[in-house]
Amino acid sequence: MGDSSERGHMRRAWLCSVVLAVGLGCARHVWIGRDPKQFIGPAGTTLRCPAGGGACTTDPVVDAARWNQSRTARYQLPQCPAGIEGILIENADCPEPNVVVQCVEPGPDGLGTMLADGGVR
Amino acid sequence: MPFRFTQEDALTAWSNFHHTIHQRPIAHYLTPDGLSDTASLATPAPRRQAAALDDILTFCLRALPPKRLVTVGGTWSMSDVLDPLEVVLDPRAFHQVATVEPSMLTPAYRASAAPRGGVPVLVQGGTKMRDLNEVLGKAGLALQTSGANDGHRLAGCIATGTHGSALGIGAVHDTVLAVVLVTAPGQAVLLQPSQASFTPALAAWVQASTGLAVKDDPDDVRFAAAQVALGALGFVHSVVVEAVPLYELVGTVVPLAQTDPRLWAVAGRLDTSGLDARPTPYHVGVLVNPYATPSRPTGAFVTLLWKQAPTRPFAGPSAASAMVATDTSKLLSALVPVAGTLLPPPVMELILSSIIDGQYATSAVGPLFPGQAFGPTTLAPGNGRSTEVVFDLAHGVRGLTAIVEALRAQARQGRYLLGILGVRFGPKSKALLGMARAPMNMYVEVPSLGTVHTSAIQQACWQALRDAGIPFTCHWGQEHALTAAGVTAAYGADAARWVAARRALLPTAAQQQVFGSPMLTRLGLD
Ligand SMILES: Cc1cc2nc3c(=O)[nH]c(=O)nc-3n(C[C@H](O)[C@H](O)[C@H](O)COP(=O)(O)OP(=O)(O)OC[C@H]3O[C@@H](n4cnc5c(N)ncnc54)[C@H](O)[C@@H]3O)c2cc1C
Numbered sequence: 104m105g106d107s108s109e110r111g112h113m114r115r116a117w118l119c120s121v122v123l124a125v126g127l128g129c130a131r132h133v134w135i136g137r138d139p140k141q142f143i144g145p146a147g148t149t150l151r152c153p154a155g156g157g158a159c160t161t162d163p164v165v166d167a168a169r170w171n172q173s174r175t176a177r178y179q180l181p182q183c184p185a186g187i188e189g190i191l192i193e194n195a196d197c198p199e200p201n202v203v204v205q206c207v208e209p210g211p212d213g214l215g216t217m218l219a220d221g222g223v224r
Numbered sequence: 225m226p227f228r229f230t231q232e233d234a235l236t237a238w239s240n241f242h243h244t245i246h247q248r249p250i251a252h253y254l255t256p257d258g259l260s261d262t263a264s265l266a267t268p269a270p271r272r273q274a275a276a277l278d279d280i281l282t283f284c285l286r287a288l289p290p291k292r293l294v295t296v297g298g299t300w301s302m303s304d305v306l307d308p309l310e311v312v313l314d315p316r317a318f319h320q321v322a323t324v325e326p327s328m329l330t331p332a333y334r335a336s337a338a339p340r341g342g343v344p345v346l347v348q349g350g351t352k353m354r355d356l357n358e359v360l361g362k363a364g365l366a367l368q369t370s371g372a373n374d375g376h377r378l379a380g381c382i383a384t385g386t387h388g389s390a391l392g393i394g395a396v397h398d399t400v401l402a403v404v405l406v407t408a409p410g411q412a413v414l415l416q417p418s419q420a421s422f423t424p425a426l427a428a429w430v431q432a433s434t435g436l437a438v439k440d441d442p443d444d445v446r447f448a449a450a451q452v453a454l455g456a457l458g459f460v461h462s463v464v465v466e467a468v469p470l471y472e473l474v475g476t477v478v479p480l481a482q483t484d485p486r487l488w489a490v491a492g493r494l495d496t497s498g499l500d501a502r503p504t505p506y507h508v509g510v511l512v513n514p515y516a517t518p519s520r521p522t523g524a525f526v527t528l529l530w531k532q533a534p535t536r537p538f539a540g541p542s543a544a545s546a547m548v549a550t551d552t553s554k555l556l557s558a559l560v561p562v563a564g565t566l567l568p569p570p571v572m573e574l575i576l577s578s579i580i581d582g583q584y585a586t587s588a589v590g591p592l593f594p595g596q597a598f599g600p601t602t603l604a605p606g607n608g609r610s611t612e613v614v615f616d617l618a619h620g621v622r623g624l625t626a627i628v629e630a631l632r633a634q635a636r637q638g639r640y641l642l643g644i645l646g647v648r649f650g651p652k653s654k655a656l657l658g659m660a661r662a663p664m665n666m667y668v669e670v671p672s673l674g675t676v677h678t679s680a681i682q683q684a685c686w687q688a689l690r691d692a693g694i695p696f697t698c699h700w701g702q703e704h705a706l707t708a709a710g711v712t713a714a715y716g717a718d719a720a721r722w723v724a725a726r727r728a729l730l731p732t733a734a735q736q737q738v739f740g741s742p743m744l745t746r747l748g749l750d
Contacts, residue, residue: 209319211355214363215323216325217322217324221430
């Protein structure tokens with residue numbers, strides 16, 4: 104028994120060092136936001152989005168400090184004129200995950216009418 | 225070389241939707257009008273696009289040797305009809321849609337279109353089918369037919385002869401009234417049949433909008449060549465499709481055992497009377513599970529759809545996500561060949577049949593707008609393979625039986641298709657390279673998640689038809705069995721006419737190289 108408890112202790116110690124190493128090496132958070140130079144308006148509602156893809160709902164926590172935590176990898180969003188289709192964080196458990204953003208493809212404005220001199224209304 | 229109004233990227237790894245072309249580097253990936261700079265906005269979009277095309281074509285034509293230019297659509301093709309090299313043009317910004325001004329219609333067209341309510345709509349070639357369905361639907365219009373899904377772009381869709389199963393209509397290109405091709409810097413041609421639908425005012429309008437010199441060219445052969453152009457006749461700037469008043473599709477999916485004579489009445493002569501007393505449906509499709517035992521009540525599913533006037537306001541399709549993750553589908557693709565060698569065929573076939581039954585429920589269908597019935601795909605991207613054979617419906621029963629038997633013989637050797645046969649129908653196409661050659665045709669699609677056995681299975685299907693003495697041709701956009709001799713046998717003088725039309729449209733060797741491809745050379749079409 105003593106033997107196995109000793110092994111259990113050693114295993115825990117080993118796990119701890121792994122966790123510590125991961126903790127030190129990994130940014131735990133990823134922030135993806137607009138280019139701060141492009142001011143569109145003041146920050147608005149904060150939403151929390153569940154894993155699995157359900158609808159995002161108002162985040163009950165209001166805390167301006169959350170946007171400025173240490174160990175946060177920071178990324179700047181591109182300008183997608185028609186909006187963002189989705190954001191893929193590849194290998195999210197790595198220190199600097201890849202962030203891949205897919206823009207919405209702009210589509211037709213609607214069914215146009217031809218103008219006599221060329222062009223569409 | 226800087227290209228005006230064009231975003232230029234060097235890509236290290238480009239793949240098509242199904243990864244039949246995988247991680248190819250592209251030195252010049254060019255997206256005309258893809259810049260988000262506000263300076264460009266002073267020039268109208270059609271002028272910006274024309275300037276971009278000028279520069280791109282000049283770059284390709286002046287190079288020594290000339291550089292091949294491949295325009296991508298939705299990249300849904302699996303064959304080498306889409307085979308990009310160094311220079312790729314992404315026409316995503318070519319997405320304007322406008323009804324043709326009524327004064328530009330010829331009296332003959334007006335008279336012929338009136339009974340079906342035809343409305344000519346000029347659609348730029350880069351327009352996604354889903355967007356087109358949406359824009360038309362909101363205006364109370366609809367396409368007459370489409371493929372089963374909506375992620376391709378109009379020019380890419382017609383380039384390979386994409387079709388659905390609208391019995392009285394044919395393929396999408398059969399609803400095309402005119403095509404605007406850009407063949408050289410600053411030069412375009414508006415092709416339409418000699419029984420013209422449009423007065424020269426339409427070509428003049430495109431010219432005024434774009435600044436390109438646009439020649440009105442009412443010529444039956446060149447138009448019929450451009451209906452299925454294989455991306456090889458020039459850049460498809462715009463297409464005039466004939467839309468019709470918005471409609472709904474309503475009907476049923478009927479499961480049948482493969483021993484049921486009603487299945488073969490449909491597959492052999494499109495006789496649906498045993499399934500539904502209503503007159504011939506607008507759309508008939510059949511799914512056949514090649515691994516169902518003859519008496520399994522779900523050996524096939526027959527879909528019958530009729531057209532009706534809208535009963536509710538227009539709505540687009542619901543968003544769809546892939547049924548499985550691509551890596552899961554790849555895992556399945558890797559596991560099934562192993563399982564196929566370990567498990568006896570009856571067990572494998574039972575497993576596959578149960579999965580199929582779970583996916584294709586029997587039900588009443590609709591009412592659905594066409595864009596809902598043929599909406600987003602649920603296929604996982606990155607792992608699909610498919611071939612489609614097309615033959616005279618007169619051989620329908622024998623041809624379909626030969627393919628099912630071939631698949632069963634493959635299964636006995638542990639090689640399984642991870643898919644279900646899709647059988648559709650369509651009348652003869654007027655396009656020179658339209659795949660539907662007989663008065664009425666059966667299309668049999670053999671889709672699968674890719675496995676190490678997929679190519680062998682496809683070949684077995686082609687061989688089964690040859691052994692049965694059934695002449696067939698293949699979908700240009702899917703994996704195919706085509707050879708130069710096969711093209712000549714299937715298309716005869718039409719293939720020669722297509723080549724002649726191509727040479728007339730692209731008279732210089734440089735133009736032919738820019739819009740050429742190894743596939744054309746291999747098939748004797750260059
Ligand atoms: C999920 C899925 C479902 C499908 N369903 C069907 C179906 O129901 N029926 C059917 O018949 N087929 C079907 N297909 C096949 C598909 O419709 C064809 O392969 C079609 O050609 C794909 O269109 P695309 O826009 O993706 O064109 P791409 O595959 O990108 O290109 C096809 C060809 O068109 C050329 N091209 C594209 N745009 C232009 C342009 N502006 N100017 C000049 N050349 C151009 C390309 O260079 C290429 O030669 C399906 C494929 C997939 C992946």
